[in-house]
Amino acid sequence: MSEILDPTVLDLDANTIDDPFEYFDPFIEQIKNINIRDFDFDIFKKYVEELSVDEFEQLWKNKIFPVLQVIDENYLIVDIEEFEKSAPDVKQVMLVEYIEFLMSVLPYKVVFAKYIKKPFKSLTDLENWLSDKNIANDLALLLQEDVTIINNMFSLIKTTIASSKKADEYNQRAEKLKSYIEYENNFRDYFIGIVEDTDNEMLKNLILKYYESEFL
Numbered sequence: 001m002s003e004i005l006d007p008t009v010l011d012l013d014a015n016t017i018d019d020p021f022e023y024f025d026p027f028i029e030q031i032k033n034i035n036i037r038d039f040d041f042d043i044f045k046k047y048v049e050e051l052s053v054d055e056f057e058q059l060w061k062n063k064i065f066p067v068l069q070v071i072d073e074n075y076l077i078v079d080i081e082e083f084e085k086s087a088p089d090v091k092q093v094m095l096v097e098y099i100e101f102l103m104s105v106l107p108y109k110v111v112f113a114k115y116i117k118k119p120f121k122s123l124t125d126l127e128n129w130l131s132d133k134n135i136a137n138d139l140a141l142l143l144q145e146d147v148t149i150i151n152n153m154f155s156l157i158k159t160t161i162a163s164s165k166k167a168d169e170y171n172q173r174a175e176k177l178k179s180y181i182e183y184e185n186n187f188r189d190y191f192i193g194i195v196e197d198t199d200n201e202m203l204k205n206l207i208l209k210y211y212e213s214e215f216l
Contacts, residue, residue, distance in 0.1 A: 021059050023047070031103065032067050034075065034209035039103045045096050053088045060088075064095060075206040076102060077198045101191050106139070107210040114142050116211070123208050123216065135203040136196050143192045 024047065030039040051059060065080075072078035078098070083091055115138060120126040195203070 020055075021063060024059065024063055028063050028067050031099065032070050033213075034103075034206065035213050036103050036107050036210060037213045041100055041104050044099060048092060048096055051092070056092050057088055060091065060095075068098075071102065075202055075209065076106075077194050077202075079194065097187050101187075101194075106191075106195075106206075107214070109146075110139060110142050111207055111210055112214070114145075115139065116207070119215070120211070123212060126211055127204065127208060130204045130207060133200075135200050135207070136198055139203065140192050140196045143188060143195065146188065 027039070027044045027047075029035070048056070048059075068078045068080065068083070072080060083094060086094060116126070120129065
């Protein structure tokens with residue numbers, strides 16, 4: 001007697017799917033082209049964090065690693081060796097943090113907010129403006145300013161708590177905040193080093209791509 005197939009039940013094995021991570025392709029292209037205007041970091045982060053360890057390793061090998069090589073060769077140093085030697089779950093976190101820095105933090109919170117303070121009519125004008133700048137040093141100093149501001153704010157919070165009638169209760173909350181700040185500062189220090197190690201010409205090309213994507 002032949003088996004009766006239930007058309008409502010799909011039994012697909014992984015081999016029947018050509019590319020299970022095809023939905024990442026738009027993000028990969030946007031990262032490769034430094035298309036910051038159309039890049040949705042929150043969705044990218046959600047998709048990455050939803051992956052199992054095995055799925056992430058497959059995505060890394062087939063899509064992420066090649067695009068990070070492009071970034072490393074043209075725009076911003078990627079510590080490939082550090083990524084490769086990290087455990088998969090750590091690598092996932094590092095990737096999310098790196099892409100947020102590349103596609104969101106550096107362009108919008110540093111370059112546009114603090115470094116480029118006037119409009120340019122063309123990329124040539126911007127390129128000329130950047131030509132005599134020590135971009136790596138300038139951006140590193142701006143990033144360090146953020147670390148200093150955050151640390152000063154935390155010190156102010158601790159001072160305020162010390163004089164409060166609910167000091168014990170607030171100190172517990174402050175310790176949680178301290179852990180978060182230390183986590184963020186560790187990554188900020190890491191990216192300051194990345195920027196300092198990146199060639200000025202590469203950073204100039206990166207800023208030109210940022211400007212072209214956002215304003216031209």
